[in-house]
Amino acid sequence: MSVMREVSRAMRSTLVLWVITALMYPLLMIGLGQIAFPFQANGSILTNTQGQPVGSALIGQPFTSDRYFNSRPSTTNYSTADPTNDAAGILKTGISGASNLAPSNPDLLKRVQETMTQLHQAGIQPTADLVYTSGSSLDPHITPAAARAQITRVAATRGLAPSQLEDLIHQNTDGRFLGVFGEPGVNVLKLNLAMDMFDR
Amino acid sequence: MLQGWMQIVLTLLIVVVITPFFGRYIARVFMGQRTWLDPVLNPVERTIFSLSGVRTREAMTGWQYARAVLYSNLAMLVLIDLIFMIQGVLPLNPTGLTAPSWDLALHTAISFVTNTNQQHYAGETTYSYFSQFAALGFVMFTSAATGIAVAIAFIRGLTGRPLGNLYVDLIQSITRILLPISVVGAIGFMAAGMPETLAGPALVPTLENPVIQQAIARGPVAHFEIIKELGENGGGFFAINSAHPFENPNGFTNLIQLVTLLAIPTAMIITYGIFAHNLKQAWLVYSIPLAILIGFIVITAIGEYQGNPAVNALLGNSAPNLEGKEVRFGWAQSALFAVFTTASMCGAVNSLHDSFMPSGGFVTLSNLFLQIVFGGQGTGTAFLFAYLILAVFVTGLMVGRTPEFLGRKIEQREVVLASFLILLVHPIAILIPSAITLVFPEQLAGISNPGFHGLSQVIYEYASAAANNGSGFEGLGDGTLWWNLSTSFSLLAGRYIPIVALLLLADSMSRKQPVPATAGTLRTDTGLFTGVTAGVILILGALTFFPALALGPVAEAFQIIKGIG
Numbered sequence: 001m002s003v004m005r006e007v008s009r010a011m012r013s014t015l016v017l018w019v020i021t022a023l024m025y026p027l028l029m030i031g032l033g034q035i036a037f038p039f040q041a042n043g044s045i046l047t048n049t050q051g052q053p054v055g056s057a058l059i060g061q062p063f064t065s066d067r068y069f070n071s072r073p074s075t076t077n078y079s080t081a082d083p084t085n086d087a088a089g090i091l092k093t094g095i096s097g098a099s100n101l102a103p104s105n106p107d108l109l110k111r112v113q114e115t116m117t118q119l120h121q122a123g124i125q126p127t128a129d130l131v132y133t134s135g136s137s138l139d140p141h142i143t144p145a146a147a148r149a150q151i152t153r154v155a156a157t158r159g160l161a162p163s164q165l166e167d168l169i170h171q172n173t174d175g176r177f178l179g180v181f182g183e184p185g186v187n188v189l190k191l192n193l194a195m196d197m198f199d200r
Numbered sequence: 201m202l203q204g205w206m207q208i209v210l211t212l213l214i215v216v217v218i219t220p221f222f223g224r225y226i227a228r229v230f231m232g233q234r235t236w237l238d239p240v241l242n243p244v245e246r247t248i249f250s251l252s253g254v255r256t257r258e259a260m261t262g263w264q265y266a267r268a269v270l271y272s273n274l275a276m277l278v279l280i281d282l283i284f285m286i287q288g289v290l291p292l293n294p295t296g297l298t299a300p301s302w303d304l305a306l307h308t309a310i311s312f313v314t315n316t317n318q319q320h321y322a323g324e325t326t327y328s329y330f331s332q333f334a335a336l337g338f339v340m341f342t343s344a345a346t347g348i349a350v351a352i353a354f355i356r357g358l359t360g361r362p363l364g365n366l367y368v369d370l371i372q373s374i375t376r377i378l379l380p381i382s383v384v385g386a387i388g389f390m391a392a393g394m395p396e397t398l399a400g401p402a403l404v405p406t407l408e409n410p411v412i413q414q415a416i417a418r419g420p421v422a423h424f425e426i427i428k429e430l431g432e433n434g435g436g437f438f439a440i441n442s443a444h445p446f447e448n449p450n451g452f453t454n455l456i457q458l459v460t461l462l463a464i465p466t467a468m469i470i471t472y473g474i475f476a477h478n479l480k481q482a483w484l485v486y487s488i489p490l491a492i493l494i495g496f497i498v499i500t501a502i503g504e505y506q507g508n509p510a511v512n513a514l515l516g517n518s519a520p521n522l523e524g525k526e527v528r529f530g531w532a533q534s535a536l537f538a539v540f541t542t543a544s545m546c547g548a549v550n551s552l553h554d555s556f557m558p559s560g561g562f563v564t565l566s567n568l569f570l571q572i573v574f575g576g577q578g579t580g581t582a583f584l585f586a587y588l589i590l591a592v593f594v595t596g597l598m599v600g601r602t603p604e605f606l607g608r609k610i611e612q613r614e615v616v617l618a619s620f621l622i623l624l625v626h627p628i629a630i631l632i633p634s635a636i637t638l639v640f641p642e643q644l645a646g647i648s649n650p651g652f653h654g655l656s657q658v659i660y661e662y663a664s665a666a667a668n669n670g671s672g673f674e675g676l677g678d679g680t681l682w683w684n685l686s687t688s689f690s691l692l693a694g695r696y697i698p699i700v701a702l703l704l705l706a707d708s709m710s711r712k713q714p715v716p717a718t719a720g721t722l723r724t725d726t727g728l729f730t731g732v733t734a735g736v737i738l739i740l741g742a743l744t745f746f747p748a749l750a751l752g753p754v755a756e757a758f759q760i761i762k763g764i765g
Contacts, residue, residue, distance in 0.1 A: 005253075010271035013252035013367055014279060014342075017374060020248070022338035025379065029386045029423035033396030036387075041396040043418040043446070045404075053404045056416050058393055058445040061406050068408055072527070080406055080414045093295045093324045094401040094417030096440040098524045100554040100675030102649035103508045104756050108523065108555075112511050128519035129527050131511070135443030135534075135551045141527035174450065174528065181207050182451025183530035192407055 046193065054193065060140040061189050066122065066157045068195070069142070069150050069169075071188045072129055073115055075099050076137040099133045125149045141185025144173060158199055168194050201505060204532030208497060211455065211536060215462050216490070222463055223470025223482075229376045230352045230369065231475070241375055248375070254367040261363065262707025265353055266700045268366035269346060273313050273696075276342050280335035281309040284327070293328035294400030300326055307684035312336055314695035315343035315577055317428075317435030317547055317670035318661075318687060320679045324417045324438055329398060336435060337424050341382075344431025344464075344577045345373035350699050351468055351578030357706025358585060359475045359606060360714060378431060381460075385426030388456065393449040394422035421446050425453075429461040432577045434547030434670045442537070442550040443526055454533055454550060461546040465574035468581040476606060481725035485584060488734045489573045493543055496563040496573065501535040503559030509760065524552030535560065542567035545576035547670025554649070554657070554673040558757035561656055562749060564671070568663035569745040571626065572737060576668050582702045586618040587740075589705075591733040592724060593618075601722050608712040614705055621701035627744050629666035629693040633686045634659050634748075646677025652759060656752035661687060666694035 033041035044057040055061055062078045063071045071078070076097045081090040101108040112131045119126045127146040147169045155162045172191040176182045228235050249256055260268065283290065284305040288298040299305065304321060311318040317340075323332065349369035357363050390396050395418040402416040421437045425447055428434060434441075442448040442457060466486070473482025507521040520531035529537070534551035541548050542564040553564050567573050572584045589605055593615050596603030603610040637644045637658050647654035657673040664671055665687040672678070678687070723729065 006267065006271050007275075009253045009367065010268070010275040013248075013254065013272060013371070014275040016248050016251045017342055017371070018279065018334075018338050021341040021374065021379065022334040025382070026333040026337060026420055026423050029383070029390075030396050030398060030420050032387065033390045033422060037390045037396070040390055040393045041422075042399060043395045043397070043402055043416055044393055045402055045416075053402060054407060055404050055414065056402070056445075058449050059414075059416055060445075061408070061414060062412075063408050065408055078406075078414060079416070080412050082411065083413050089325075091403060091413055091415045092401075093297075094415035095322065095324055096417070096438050096444050097322075098440060098443070098552045098555070098674070100552055100648060100673070101523060102554060102653035102675075102756070103510075103521065103523070103557050104651055104653050104759050105649045108508075109510050109514075112514060116514055126515060128507070128511075128515065128522045131515070132522035133524070134522075135524045135526045135549075136438075136440045136445060138440075138445055139526050139528075140445055143527055177451030177455060180210060180451075181455045182528050182533055185527040189407065196407070 046189070055189050057187070057190060058140055059138045063188060063192060066153050068192045069147055069154060069186075069188055070124070070130070072139050072142060073131070073133045074137040074139070075133050078138055096136050096138055098135055098137060123153050140187050140189060141174065142188055144169065144184055144186055147186040147191070154195075158195070160199065164198070165195070168198065204501070204505065204530065207532050208501065208536050211458055212494070214459055215466060218459065218463060219466045219486070220470050222467035224474060226377065226467055226471045227474035229372055230471070235376065237376060237380065245371065245375055248371055249368070252367060252371070254365070254371070256365065256368050258365055259362045260365050262357070262703040265363050265366050266703045269350065269699060270696065272366065272370065273346060276339050277309050277313045280312065280339055281305055283331055283335040284308065287328045287331045290328065290330050292330040292398060294398070295328070297326065297328050303681050303684040304679065307688050310688045310691050311670065312339045312433070312435060313343055314668050314691045315347055315431070315433060315545070316665060316668040316691055316695070317433045318665055318672065318691065319435055319670070320684055322439035323436055329419050332437060333420050333424060337427065340424075340427045340431050340433040340435070341374050341378055342370070344378055344427070344433065345370045347577035347579050348373040348377065348464065349578070350702060351581050354582045354585070354702050354706045355472045355475045357710040360608070360710055361475075362710065363703070363706060378427065381430055382423065382426045385430065385456065385460065386423040389422040389425055389453060392453050394425060394453070395446050396420050396422040418446060425457075426460065428548055429457045429546060430463065432461055432464070432544050432546040434541065436548065442548045443552070448550055450528060451533070454529060454537070457548065458537060458540050461548065462540055462544050462574060464577055465544050465580045468578060469584070472581065472585070478725055484725060484727065484730040485588065488730060488737065489543070489575070489584065491734070492570070492573045493539065496543070496567065497536060497539045500539050500556070500560045500563045501532060503557035504531040504535045508557065510763070521555070521557055524555035526551065538564055539567070541671060542669060543573035543575075545571070545580065545667055545669045547664065549671050552674060553671060554675045558753040558760065561653075561753035561756065565656065565660060565663060565749060565753065568660070568667040568669055569626075570737065570741045571667050579668070579698065579702070583622060583698070586622050586702070586705070587737050588724065588733055589614060589618045590622070591729070591736045592722065594736060595722060595729065595732055599722070601720060604715060604721060605724060607714040607717060608709055609715060613708055617701045617705040621698040623740060623744070625693060625697045626666055629690040630659065630662045631748070633690060634662050637682070637686065644682045646680060646683065648675035648677060652752055652755040656756070659748050659752060662690050665690035668695055
């Protein structure tokens with residue numbers, strides 16, 4: 001078999017497979033997604049009562065004040081920036097990232113200590129998820145324990161009864177798949193949105 | 201804690217239960233038996249064959265098969281490198297990205313064509329939607345199919361059959377295995393919440409402070425995600441891979457990802473058993489990687505569950521290590537994913553391996569060194585049988601019998617090929633570039649964590665490249681000319697030298713006259729022989745890489761026990 005024939009067959013099969021797997025398959029799936037699952041396929045975007053987008057049901061947002069349940073510390077501050085001062089171009093593409101600090105790295109310990117000091121000052125009993133940064137820096141969840149640790153603080157600021165907040169936490173907790181796989185998490189953005197609606 | 205272990209056990213059970221069904225299906229496909237997809241696929245495949253100029257009945261020798269692998273993979277490499285370099289003028293580029301540097305584009309192309317998907321870039325900021333689905337998504341199919349094809353040719357040769365035709369095997373791997381499962385999986389993933397859109401990032405004002413805006417990156421993710429796992433590719437659409445809520449939104453998607461990323465390498469052993477008419481041997485062989493896998497999961501999960509003693513001292517209680525982990529996965533699903541993904545050479549991550557406890561680092565590195573804890577798409581099974589051939593040879597020497605495997609004599613040529621492809625290429629592709637890099641820690645290495653962990657970062661990067669895994673200790677500053685080119689060497693050496701050697705080995709086995717089994721024949725389908733094989737694997741793998749493990753994760757573990765200064 002000549003080299004020319006081998007090369008030609010390699011190129012032809014590459015092009016044919018390219019059309020099938022790189023054009024037909026993705027375009028078919030995109031079309032199907034847009035028709036059958038428009039909410040999920042476009043990023044599970046949540047809107048307010050005026051219909052304006054306020055975030056994604058799957059992506060966390062930064063919360064540090066005492067009016068809101070606080071989210072986990074994030075290495076990218078949840079892909080946010082001030083639009084008037086975005087030299088890094090974060091708002092152009094959106095980003096994700098992690099600390100990648102090794103357990104033996106003294107910087108990790110230093111950062112955890114600082115976070116714990118802040119939490120203590122805010123009157124929140126630290127839990128592991130509130131002192132460790134997440135994998136994606138966009139983690140939408142905190143653990144139910146971390147949410148409960150913040151009830152007193154938020155209730156005091158908003159003048160709400162702790163039992164009302166407990167109900168809201170319960171309503172915005174994503175459980176395990178089939179009750180078995182994964183860990184339960186409280187969706188912080190949805191919880192805080194629900195609280196704003198309730199508090200109006 | 202018990203709940204976490206239950207998740208782990210149930211996931212393992214699902215993987216094992218699926219294996220025989222999927223293994224039988226793969227065997228049917230490549231034995232040319234009828235499957236229920238025939239009425240749809242036969243005419244489609246006939247069109248593909250004739251457009252590609254493939255003659256289905258043309259059988260290839262080992263060397264012809266290997267050359268076809270090299271030519272076809274080169275054609276794919278050139279095509280996708282070209283797409284990267286001109287992505288600035290191509291459509292579907294909503295964030296206006298320009299071409300990456302030539303060395304990054306080359307490294308990405310090589311890394312994806314070799315089924316590795318090592319990523320020295322962040323998906324959001326480097327490659328356009330078109331580059332992601334039309335270049336990266338494309339070779340995710342073809343590189344996985346190349347692995348399956350090679351494994352099938354190897355199994356055919358080992359069992360005394362002609363090797364077949366690369367193009368037929370490549371195309372049928374896609375039309376009959378990868379593509380149908382991907383279509384179903386992509387629909388499931390979309391229903392579960394993954395985006396599948398051509399729209400650019402969404403900008404929203406944040407709830408707490410509307411002056412600050414959030415950019416929500418999205419894209420055609422769902423269809424990319426399923427082939428990422430099923431083909432053991434592992435390259436994330438976003439920088440942070442399956443830890444990103446859009447790439448892995450919940451416990452359901454995580455379970456599907458875990459099961460699919462081990463589905464083909466586990467099933468392939470049963471496929472072998474059907475080709476060899478010896479399912480008993482297949483299950484015995486299966487038990488070796490399964491036992492190692494379970495041991496590794498236990499080591500990793502205990503480490504993550506117990507957490508970081510220094511942080512626990514501050515917290516005042518014992519908490520799992522959640523640095524680099526998502527709440528929805530916790531310690532159990534994160535540890536399980538890390539072991540699965542390095543065992544199967546997928547390389548997708550749902551938590552950051554750099555931040556794992558040293559026990560997790562020990563396990564992930566060991567998986568990359570051994571390469572057979574089910575191992576890569578197709579190649580893992582082939583490596584396992586190469587170890588089996590070596591074990592036959594070693595036991596033959598010990599008891600003074602002529603070594604035979606499946607009734608065929610193991611001679612000098614086979615032993616040279618098996619030992620060369622397992623024993624030599626892998627350590628050469630890992631340890632020599634690591635040594636060079638570590639000589640210049642300031643100029644080349646880009647280490648981000650001090651102490652013993654820094655050594656692990658460098659070794660891990662080359663081990664991941666040579667094993668065609670693609671995960672990393674991602675703190676490493678690897679987006680440099682040196683890292684791009686030196687890991688490209690490990691990627692190519694770790695992929696194509698073993699593939700050529702495997703095909704030549706299969707070729708020479710298939711040409712041997714079968715010797716009838718007698719009372720003096722060493723039986724290879726016994727528990728004793730399986731134990732010897734496991735011993736051979738652990739001794740050869742451990743001895744070669746033990747110094748690297750001792751100086752990296754083992755030393756780091758002692759450092760943490762002593763207290764971080």
